Amino acid sequence: MVTEQHKAKMNYISYDDSGRLHIAQTHIPTPKTHEVLLKVAAFGVNRADLLQKQGKYPAPKGDSEILGLEAAGTVVACGDSQWQALLGKRVFAITAGGAYAEYVCVDAEQLFDIPDGASFETAASLAEVYLTAFDAAIRVGGLHKEQTLLIHGGASGVGSAAIRLAKQLGAYVVTTQSSEEKCQYARQLGADLAINYTQDDFVAVMKAGGITANVIIDPVAGEYISNNIKVAAMDCHCITIAMLGGRTVELDMAHVLAKRFNLHGSTLRNRDQDYKRALVKAFKEQFASCLFTDVLHIPIFKTVTFSEIELAHAILHKNENLGKVVVKISL
């Protein structure tokens, strides 16, 4: 390691058994050979963080137990001299946990540069949602131009990113969300058809419009899966990324067979580093040039400070956000 900062202590966000968050101190982590150490300027808040503090989404073995799946900051140390050229660079990345802190280790081959003029807050809002949406819709789902993507939760961070990527590809985008305000938001991002599920049944609306989905991003599961099959085109890929609607799913295999339906469970977090490096590389090749432009812009719903972290979690818990919630480190 190039600097001696790791012997020092840092502030991070800890939580107690009831899930209450508070600032605590621990040692600054030491980057491994393939890692660099970031001085964190901002980090993104994700629904997975809420599940993790409830014990429902434990960190993969060997990863940091500290919350936080993405960070933006400056490279201040590296685990091996081959990464020395990265020192001082402004970057953002997904993390194997640990981003709710003043310092975090990240894989040296999963970094994105932050262009001049772009803020750390914006950068902190991009990695997790774009890589998750890219992995689900394009790499697992195989979405391409002239296909239709159905996204449940179109106003969520991943939903927002998926709308942007799909429109950039040239696909037709249908989204479902819980309010007219969120429908409006999804349309502004580019959704061709935004359905308020508290008022309309998405199956009925899609059937009435003669619309079938080639790829579906589903964080709901539960009863949604069988409804997804009803609106699926032949060879549809449904990528389940969470199970907000319940973990038990009943399938009619006659419909699965007749439509050659493909149901995938997919989470980015438990992928190995090689997969994540390849994912970052593929994403950059296809989309990096428009990441900080209007084309892939996602609104930041709220930026809070380190000590206001409870507020950030409350927004996600109440499903209030249109786009991302970001935390800025300024103690």
Next chain:
Amino acid sequence: MVTEQHKAKMNYISYDDSGRLHIAQTHIPTPKTHEVLLKVAAFGVNRADLLQKQGKYPAPKGDSEILGLEAAGTVVACGDSQWQALLGKRVFAITAGGAYAEYVCVDAEQLFDIPDGASFETAASLAEVYLTAFDAAIRVGGLHKEQTLLIHGGASGVGSAAIRLAKQLGAYVVTTQSSEEKCQYARQLGADLAINYTQDDFVAVMKAGGITANVIIDPVAGEYISNNIKVAAMDCHCITIAMLGGRTVELDMAHVLAKRFNLHGSTLRNRDQDYKRALVKAFKEQFASCLFTDVLHIPIFKTVTFSEIELAHAILHKNENLGKVVVKISL
């Protein structure tokens, strides 16, 4: 069309409402532009035929209503002069129905040559099971060397073909079947571990051996799917090709997500012709050289004559067969 045979009549196997089979007469079909007409010498019997006569697996729109998904015979006419060089050739192929007859139309780009010395009966036993197994295990499932393939129904036609292909690839093969005799049969074809499910629980046996499956071919569905997840490796692909165990499946999405499990419904019959042409081409490139050799040999359990067709269906209905049942045309 090159000959005038299509004006003549031919014998075929018809069935009544109770599913009883009998010989009937109809016009010889006329090949379309992309088809040739085969004088059928032998055809394979598949479980799908039994479902079709029960009204449970109707012919795709536009396809022949006559039973039969594969045939071997001689090209006697063609729908377009570009296929004239095929006249007189001994070939076999999958068919879009219609193989339970003296003549059947087949796609000109889906033909396999029958080598000198090989019989029509052997040829009639190969296309449906090998293309189904290849499509499921390799194209949809992505099976490769050093992975493990689990096959339910290892003594069935598709099961037999899947064992052969997987062993030729270099994969490890686990099969389940209903008797010790069928286990012995599966082992003879190359299965590394054959489990008699009437005596042993496949989940327990695989767990005891520390074996997980990367790809699963499942014609059972029902309760098998959740058991498949229990023995699935990370990123497992489970390809459901039938639902002999019931059409209702209950899934625990927590397990689907944790293992990034992929459940595919796949049937070869309802694929379009372009897909089938590409499938035949890919199969030939990888395996055609060993199709009539010991490497891909599948035993023919029973050959019956045209008028003994009821016997052929009874064997499949009672699940008695080890390998394929073939019908030879000799009225």
